Amino acid sequence: MNQHEAIRHLMKAHRSIRRFKDQTVSQAIIDDLIECAQWAPSSHNVQAYSIICIRNKDTKQKLRTLCGDQSYISECPVFFVFVMDFYRHSVISACQKEAFEINETENMLVGAVDTALVAENFLLAARSYGLGGVMIGGIRNEAEEVAKLLKLPPYTVPIMGMCVGYPDQAPEQKPRLLKPTIYHEEVYQFEGLTDNLSTYNQISEAYYLKRANSKKNTGWIKQMQAYFGKIRRAKLTKFINDQGFSLK
Known part of the structure; x- marks a missing residue:
């Protein structure tokens, strides 16, 4: 090599x-x-x-x-x-x-x-x-x-x-999003996004079902829905302000 x-x-x-x-x-x-x-x-x-x-x-x-x-x-x-x-x-x-x-x-x-x-x-x-x-x-x-x-x-x-x-x-290596989902030429490409996300969701779900001792049994879409469906680290903004960063 x-x-x-x-x-x-x-x-x-x-x-x-x-x-x-x-x-x-x-x-x-x-x-x-x-x-x-x-x-x-x-x-x-x-x-x-x-x-x-x-x-x-x-x-x-x-x-x-x-x-x-x-x-x-x-x-x-x-x-x-x-x-x-x-x-x-x-x-x-x-x-x-x-x-x-x-x-x-x-x-x-x-x-x-x-x-x-x-x-x-x-x-x-x-x-x-x-x-x-x-x-x-x-x-x-x-x-x-x-x-x-x-x-x-x-x-x-x-x-x-x-x-x-x-x-x-x-x-085992965790699969990543399909290339057409994250790679765009010239401008942002919307065509095929839903289909590509659905395909990746099936791949990721199969990965978690196959992985030994995995605590996850759902694909990427449901994981992201759960992740963004609740407030996370609510105290972080106050801490950042207290550290001297009063963002404008």
Whole structure:
């Protein structure tokens, strides 16, 4: 396999890993993952993120509870929290006695995108070492408590967590939306959308029915109906405001 094929394979072989071997991840590898993550694109070179590495068992257990009791958070060798971080930018503005116009929706988007790109680079780099991982959106369930636990300063928001370790499972790959559903030429294409979603729904339903120990037995459409049919993380907006982001 040449370099081009290896990179494509790495990107196309993603699986969320939730069971890990009892094997530590070396600091040398973690240092390299951080360096790889830092080379993700960043709008205007703002670099609005920080990465917190957590090995302490008590801290992982507390985060497990705050994230909805996801057991793999406490069981993984090392857990990372990816934080949208404008605190250092506020320090720069204060030192220079310049205005700090953070309350623009654009800044929130820039910070969230920066953080997500860094996390993806980090996970891809980890997988190149034979590691596996799973991203944890539940880090936002109790964002205020997470911020207190990790001593986050103002102008920061935890965006996602990530369990990392050597895989102790090989789950089947979850199917993705059909290409015509997400790929458009020149303008947004509406033709065939309903049919393509129906086909994908059948594929996803078959996947969950086949997967061992699956708690889901419905296709993607019903899952999305359930997801968007209720208010989620209602406290998050207040926390973001309290952290200094009064969006305009």
